[in-house]
Amino acid sequence: MGRSLNIAFIKANWHADIVNQALMGFREAMEASGQPFTIDVFDVPGAYEMPLLAKRLGKTGAVDAIVCAALVVDGGIYRHDFVAQAVVSGLMQAQLETDIPTYSVSLTPHNFQPAEEFIDFYQGHFVKKGAEAANAVLTMAKLEARIDDLQ
Numbered sequence: 001m002g003r004s005l006n007i008a009f010i011k012a013n014w015h016a017d018i019v020n021q022a023l024m025g026f027r028e029a030m031e032a033s034g035q036p037f038t039i040d041v042f043d044v045p046g047a048y049e050m051p052l053l054a055k056r057l058g059k060t061g062a063v064d065a066i067v068c069a070a071l072v073v074d075g076g077i078y079r080h081d082f083v084a085q086a087v088v089s090g091l092m093q094a095q096l097e098t099d100i101p102t103y104s105v106s107l108t109p110h111n112f113q114p115a116e117e118f119i120d121f122y123q124g125h126f127v128k129k130g131a132e133a134a135n136a137v138l139t140m141a142k143l144e145a146r147i148d149d150l151q
Contacts (some may be wrong), residue, residue, distance in 0.1 A: 005035035005064045005141055008057045012047045012070035021123045022069035022105045025130025033138055043098025046104060047072050048083055058098025064144075065137045066095075069105040069126070099139045105129045 009026065011019050019051050023041065042057075044050055047070035068091055072084045078146045088104055095102035105126065 002035070002145060004038060005137065006062060007037055007039045007137065008042060008054075008066045009039055009062045010042045010044060010050050010053055010057075010066065010068045012045070012050065013043055014046045015071040016043075018071050018119060018123050018126055019069050019089075021126035022067075022130035022133070023150075026067060026105075026134045027130075028127075029134035030137075031036070033134070035138055043085035047087045048071070050087055050106075051094050054097060054102050055094035058094055058100035059101065061100075062070055063100060064141060065106060066100055066102040067133050067137065068103065069130070069133075070108060071126075088134035101137070101144075103133045103136055105133050120138070 007030075009023055011023060013019075027039065030039075040054060040063075044053055047068075050068040050070060054068055057063055057066055068087075070087065072087070084106065087106060091102050091104050094100075
């Protein structure tokens with residue numbers, strides 16, 4: 001399995017009851033993998049703050065991966081599209097500048113309503129997306145190890 005992976009998990013507090021499910025799915029998938037890991041969780045006010053924190057964490061060199069989770073909803077204006085694009089672009093830039101893999105578990109539904117059926121659906125979806133992020137972290141860690149062996 002290799003050495004323990006140090007993972008930073010950044011999550012936005014908007015719709016925390018939904019977004020927190022990504023951490024649960026991520027943690028469950030990592031534990032099921034058998035890969036040793038530690039996880040530090042960082043709560044930020046909203047999605048917009050995630051790229052800066054990801055960049056700062058990446059620059060420390062203390063983490064092997066950064067996972068960011070947020071729910072950016074359409075509140076009847078187009079602002080959510082701009083926020084979502086800025087967040088994804090910022091996370092990509094952070095990983096390119098720091099050389100630390102950075103993952104987005106950020107959803108931008110156009111039809112979200114604070115009703116039970118929507119909340120239930122997105123809570124379940126975030127669990128799945130968290131597990132997908134864990135699989136991506138594990139896959140990239142193996143690829144990083146292969147690259148290290150080439151040097």
